Amino acid sequence: MRLLKDLFDNNRCWAKSMVQDDPAFFERLVGQQAPEFLWIGCSDSRVPANQIVGLPPGAVFVHRNIANVVRHDDRNCLAVLQYSIDVLKVKHILVVGHYRCGGVKAVLDGETSGLIGDWLRPIAEVEQRHRSVLDIHSNPDQRWDRLCELNVVEQTLSVARTAIVREAWVRGQELAVHGWIYGIHNGLLRDLDVTITGEEEVFSHTSRRVELLTQHFVAAR
Helix, strand or coil: CCCCCCHHHHHHHHHHHHHHCCHHHHHHHHHCCCCCEEEEEECCCCCCHHHHCCCCCCCEEEEEHHHHHHCCCCHHHHHHHHHHHHCCCCCEEEEEEECCHHHHHHHCCCCCHHHHHCCHHHHHHHHCHHHHHHCCCCHHHHHHHHHHHHHHHHHHHHHCCCCCHHHHHHHHCCCEEEEEECCCCCCCCECCCCEECHHHHHHHHHHHHHHHHHHHHHHHC
């Protein structure tokens, strides 16, 4: 049990199948990684980044945490951002949340004590800031999904507000920040139409994005 034999067996089967399909696969993978995408997503085990978008290992640089939160005091996240932008030269940062997120539900249910509560504080602030938008929905599941979407919008803006991203834009680096959400119930991604490609877009359209997102959500239901 300590050695988790089944997982090692699975690994050998996977490696063998990869070589059968593409004999040079691991030879290429040993070379320098050059992904175009940084995926910032939730740690939820049901949301595997590469598989969702149908890309092989080496195509997506990944950072995951509970409820896909981007905090400016999180040195881990900021280090990933800096490395992906300054060294890997990614062109797209994908902030990807998902419906029925447990971290978001904890905020709605008021179950935010201890270390988890501190981590989820930015989502609690999103919930407070957009209470009028959330109150449109009397159905608890719709309210939950709505906050999952709003969290993606706010975290996308949080990425765009980092000094690392803003400095990349100042020096003319091609970089876009996207906000997407994934449906565990159907396996489909949804673009929340909050793509940011330059610093001038961060502050000028924030309220309008939330307004449009509200319309999209109501229409989608």
